[in-house]
Amino acid sequence: MIGVVSNSRHASDYSQGVRAMADFARKCLDNWVLTVNGSFEQHQKMIRATLAKRAYELFELRGREHGLHLEDWVIAEQELVHHNLNGNSSGFCILVDCPRDPGIITILSVTSRSLLVFQSRAMADHNPELIAVHLLPENIHPEQTAVDAVDGVLQVHLPKQRNKRRK
Secondary structure (H helix, E strand, C coil): CCCCCCCCCCCCHHHHHHHHHHHHEEEEECCEEEEECCCHHHHHHHHHHHHHHHHHHHHHHCCCCCCCHHHHHHHHHHHHEECCCEECCCEEEEEEECCCCCCEEEEEEECCCEEEEEEEECCCCCCCEEEEEEECCCCECHHHCEEEEECCEEEEEEEECCCCCCC
8 A cells, every 4th residue: 555645845844854755656565665865854854853753752751851851862863763784895785674554554765875764554644654764874876775575574775886996
């Protein structure tokens, strides 16, 4: 099942970023979508907005006790940003859990330096939720990203950009 994500100029930065992910949807199978998006800055805005929202949720869960805002931010970042990159000289392979519930859509958004993972209910009228961030230490070719779905796990293959040799 594929959800339609429209581009709206009247929404917040986060909403615009999420909606703009559908600029170029390259692959759509079962309950996941791969989008190639050229704007790392757009990804950064979505990451910051999600971290701020989660840090505020943690602040509220603690009874709105002031003075621990940095700790809340670090915890939010630890929950969202993943550092488990399997890579070799040709690229990275990232494993993403994909719910078996056909009503939940997993959206992968790729730029040359990042992979964002969102989930959304197929019939929901709200924005997809950012659930994981993978920041890449090297540039990749987002348009050459390949995804294999194996037993509820998406294997995302991100080929690295080759540095041109100087003569």
